[in-house]
Amino acid sequence: MTTRSIVVDDTDPRVQYSLGWFQDHGSQDTFGTFGPPYLSTLHGTTNGSLSFAFNGIKVSVIGTIDLGTPYPIFDCFLDNNNIGKAIGALSRENNLIICEKDRLVDGPHTLTVNATASNGQTFWFDSIRYVPSASVPLINEVIYVNPLDPALQYSNGWAQYFYGTANLVNMTRTFNSSVKFPFIGSSLSWYSLFPSGFPHSPTLGTYSVDDQNPVVFSLNSLAANSNTTLYNQEFFQTARYALGPHEITVTFLGNESTAPLSLNYLIIQNGTSALDNPSTVLTIPGPTLLPSSAKGKGDSTTDKSHTQGVIGGVVGAATVVIILSIAFYFIFNRRRRHKRHEQPNEGNSTAMIQPFCQFPGRRYVPVNHFHNTSVTASTRIAAVLHSVPTPVEAAMKASITSAPPPRSLSTELQSIGMYTADGPGQTSPINSLPTSIVHPPLMQRPLSALPRIPSENRPFPVPRPTQTVIHEDSGLRIPNFMAEDSSSNTIVEMPPLYTAN
Numbered sequence: 001m002t003t004r005s006i007v008v009d010d011t012d013p014r015v016q017y018s019l020g021w022f023q024d025h026g027s028q029d030t031f032g033t034f035g036p037p038y039l040s041t042l043h044g045t046t047n048g049s050l051s052f053a054f055n056g057i058k059v060s061v062i063g064t065i066d067l068g069t070p071y072p073i074f075d076c077f078l079d080n081n082n083i084g085k086a087i088g089a090l091s092r093e094n095n096l097i098i099c100e101k102d103r104l105v106d107g108p109h110t111l112t113v114n115a116t117a118s119n120g121q122t123f124w125f126d127s128i129r130y131v132p133s134a135s136v137p138l139i140n141e142v143i144y145v146n147p148l149d150p151a152l153q154y155s156n157g158w159a160q161y162f163y164g165t166a167n168l169v170n171m172t173r174t175f176n177s178s179v180k181f182p183f184i185g186s187s188l189s190w191y192s193l194f195p196s197g198f199p200h201s202p203t204l205g206t207y208s209v210d211d212q213n214p215v216v217f218s219l220n221s222l223a224a225n226s227n228t229t230l231y232n233q234e235f236f237q238t239a240r241y242a243l244g245p246h247e248i249t250v251t252f253l254g255n256e257s258t259a260p261l262s263l264n265y266l267i268i269q270n271g272t273s274a275l276d277n278p279s280t281v282l283t284i285p286g287p288t289l290l291p292s293s294a295k296g297k298g299d300s301t302t303d304k305s306h307t308q309g310v311i312g313g314v315v316g317a318a319t320v321v322i323i324l325s326i327a328f329y330f331i332f333n334r335r336r337r338h339k340r341h342e343q344p345n346e347g348n349s350t351a352m353i354q355p356f357c358q359f360p361g362r363r364y365v366p367v368n369h370f371h372n373t374s375v376t377a378s379t380r381i382a383a384v385l386h387s388v389p390t391p392v393e394a395a396m397k398a399s400i401t402s403a404p405p406p407r408s409l410s411t412e413l414q415s416i417g418m419y420t421a422d423g424p425g426q427t428s429p430i431n432s433l434p435t436s437i438v439h440p441p442l443m444q445r446p447l448s449a450l451p452r453i454p455s456e457n458r459p460f461p462v463p464r465p466t467q468t469v470i471h472e473d474s475g476l477r478i479p480n481f482m483a484e485d486s487s488s489n490t491i492v493e494m495p496p497l498y499t500a501n
Contacts, residue, residue, distance in 0.1 A: 003057075003058075003131045004131070004143050004144060004145055004146075004149065005058070005060075005129040005130060005131050005132075005143070005144040006056075006129070006130055006131075006132050006136075006138070006141045006142065006143065006144070007038065007127055007128075007129055007141075007142040007143070007144050007267065008052065008127060008128040008129075008130070008142075009038060009039055009041060009126075009127050009142070010023075010041055010042060010043040010125050010126055010127060011023070011039075011041055014052060014053070015043075015050055015051075015052050015128070016050060016051045016052070017043065017048065017049075017050050018048045018049045018050065019048065020045050020046065020047050020048035021043050021044065021045045021048045021050070022043070022044055022045070023041065023042070023043055023044075024041070024042040024043070024044055024124070025040055025041050025042075026040045027042075028042055028064050028094060028124065029094075031064070031092050031093065031094060032091060032092055032093035032094055033093070033228055033229065033230055033231060034093045034094050034095040034096065034231045034232050035094060035095055035191075035230070035231055035232030035233055035234075036094060036232075037064060037094050037095065037124075037126045037127075038062070038095075038126055038127045041126075042063075042064060042124045042125065042126055043124070043125045044122040044123065044124050044125070045115055045117070045122070045123055045125075046116065046117045046118070046121075046122060046123070047115075047116045047117075048114075048115060048123075049112060049113060049114045049115070050112070050113050050125060051110060051111065051112045051113075052110070052111045052128055053108065053109070053110045053111075054108070054109055054111070054128075054130050054132070055106075055107060055108050055109070055132060055133040055135070055136050056104065056106070056109065056130040056131050056132045056133055056136070057102075057103065057104045057105075057106050057131050057133070058100075058101065058102045058103070058104060058130060058131040059078065059100070059101055059104070059109070059111055059128065059129070059130040059131075060097050060099070060100040060101075060128070060129045060130070061076060061097070061098050061099045061100070061111070061113060061125070061128055062095060062096065062097055062098070062126045062127045062128070062129065063096060063098045063123070063124050063125045063126045064092075064093065064094045064095075064096065064124035064126060065087065065092065065093065065096055065098065065123075065124070066092060066117070066121040066122050066123070066124070067091055067092050070118060070119065070121075072115060072116070072117040072121050072122070072123045073115065073116045073117070074098065074099075074113060074114065074115035074116070074123055075113070075114050075115075076098070076099035076101075076111070076112070076113050077111070077112040077113075077114075078101050078104070078109055078110070078111055078112075079109055079110055080110075080112075083099055083100070083101040084099065085098060085099055086098060086099050086100045094126065094232075095126065095231070095232045099113070106133050107133065111128070113125065129144055138184075138270050139270065140270070141270050142267060142268070142269060142270065143185070143267070143268040143270050144265055144266075144267060145181075145183075145265060145266040145267075145268065146168070146264075146265050147160075147168060147169060147170040147263045147264060147265065148168070148170075149181075149266075151181055151182060151183075152170075152179055152180075152181050152263075153179060153180040153181070154170065154177075154179045155177050155178045155179065156174070156177065157172045157173070157174025157177035157252075158170050158171065158172045158177060158179070159171055159172070161195070161262070163193060163195065163229060163231070167193065167231060167264060168264075169192055169193060169262040169263060169264045170262065170263045171195075171260050171261065171262040171263075172252050172260060172261050172262075173198070173252075173254070173255065173256045173260045173261075174252065174255075174256075175252065175253065175254065175255045176251060176252065176253070177251070177252050177261075178249055178250060178251040178252070179249070179250050179263070180247060180248070180249050181247070181248050181250075181266070182245065182246070182247045183245075183246055183247070183248070183266075183268050184243075184244065184245050184246070184268075184270065185241075185243065185246070185268040185269050185270040186240055186241055186242070186243045186269050186270070187237065187238050187239070187240050187241065187268070187269040188209075188237070188238045188246075188248055188266060188267070188268050188269070189234055189236070189237040189238075189266065189267040189269075190207075190234070190235040190236050190237075190250065190263065190266060191232055191233065191234055191235070191264050191265050191266070191267065192233060192235060192261075192262040192263050192264040192265075193229055193230060193231045193232070193233060193262060193264055194220075194221045194222050194229065194230045194233055194259065195229050195260070195262070196222060196226065196227045196228055196229045198259065198260050199221075199256075199257055199258055199259060199260075200221045200222045200223065200224055200226070200259055201221070201254075201257060201258045201259060202218060202219060202220045202221060202258070202259060203218075203219045203221075203252075203253060203254030203255075203258035203259055204216055204217070204218060204219065204253040204254065205217055205219060205235070205250060205251060205252050205253055205254070205261055206250070206251045206253065207236060207238065207248055207249065207250045207251075208248070208249045208251075209238055209239075209241065209246055209247070209248050210241075210246055210247060211247075211249075214251070215236075215238075217235055217236040219235070219254065219258070219259045219261060220259075221259030222259075231264070232264070240269075243270070470494045470495075470496070470497070472496050
């Protein structure tokens with residue numbers, strides 16, 4: 001089972017240096033055939049030491065050796081135990097494993113490197129790779145993945161090749177062969193070699209992250225007359241994506257007549273630290289292709305912050321609406337209760353105003369009955385005269401045995417100022433009234449036809465002639481009993497007729 005390693009660059013603050021070290025950037029990139037140092041940075045010394053503490057089961061020290069006379073002297077110690085050297089280069093090279101220790105007890109360890117050099121030579125330290133313990137978090141770490149990692153899903157057409165003693169690669173020469181690799185991180189770099197034993201014709205490949213449009217990269221390989229294999233060559237570096245799970249698909253567009261596509265290792269940026277500019281790539285005309293500097297899906301972390309801002313705004317607005325609704329509810333109820341206390345009789349405000357009535361037993365037509373403008377004055381008078389008598393009035397009428405003949409309705413109306421067609425040359429709407437109203441049934445019957453009651457049983461004296469008075473205003477009426485005598489007419493007072501207003 002293969003394992004992944006963590007890469008610690010020489011610029012990492014976890015590496016502790018003694019006095020006598022200096023930093024270099026780029027001066028050693030072109031030396032040898034093993035490619036430039038990682039991130040093109042080195043720490044050099046002629047007499048110094050460094051230490052690094054870690055938790056893991058394997059550790060390797062990578063550096064650059066200045067070959068000459070005398071050879072730089074260095075020693076590697078793990079937990080104060082010398083672990084020896086691992087130098088195999090016979091010339092000046094970068095990316096050399098200068099010491100290594102495997103099968104460590106899983107737990108904390110301390111690595112120490114002591115180096116001295118003379119005659120103008122320098123000991124160069126590049127990086128440390130170690131296999132971490134399972135408890136070590138990988139956030140903000142750089143992950144090294146070898147070509148046999150089980151997460152790599154190769155299609156048909158791939159084969160394994162060994163170059164030297166430690167450079168295992170997976171290689172393809174089949175058109176459209178591919179490999180998929182899911183990873184968690186923010187960026188990925190592909191490293192391999194240009195072998196000397198295969199065709200050198202340049203060709204192309206593509207990579208696609210999260211099924212986005214493919215990005216094209218070039219395989220320039222070796223010069224036509226070169227017989228030297230080049231190692232640790234960066235084929236491409238993806239754009240920066242949001243830290244999280246992604247999947248990359250790499251496809252070979254060459255064939256057996258072109259340079260092959262191979263994989264030596266992958267470097268995954270599993271943090272948010274800044275990266276160098278990604279490698280320059282070519283684009284194929286036709287479908288829209290993303291340049292290497294283009295952002296991938298979810299590249300900017302501002303997408304998440306924007307979504308969180310929208311959600312926060314919605315929640316805040318909903319909270320404000322709920323608070324305002326509750327406040328409005330209490331204010332509305334308070335005003336309604338206050339208004340109810342101020343106007344306790346508001347429900348009776350529409351009660352009809354009743355006119356003064358001298359005879360409580362007599363029923364009058366409601367005032368709003370006359371509000372209709374189509375009702376004539378004669379209709380109103382007829383409605384008043386057609387009122388229902390009380391039991392006392394009925395008994396009075398029944399007790400009449402002899403009295404002056406009753407006056408007709410026309411005579412009654414003339415007494416109040418209204419004339420019929422028999423009047424002195426004037427015509428009144430009375431002629432247009434129905435017969436049942438002008439001559440009520442009771443008034444059409446002669447008094448002789450009414451039942452007689454013995455005089456000793458008569459409850460009331462025989463009524464005197466009456467005179468009807470219709471008032472034009474309301475108010476308390478005090479009858480003048482002293483002014484009335486037996487010879488005077490009985491005055492019947494009628495209340496004024498009100499309109500609805």
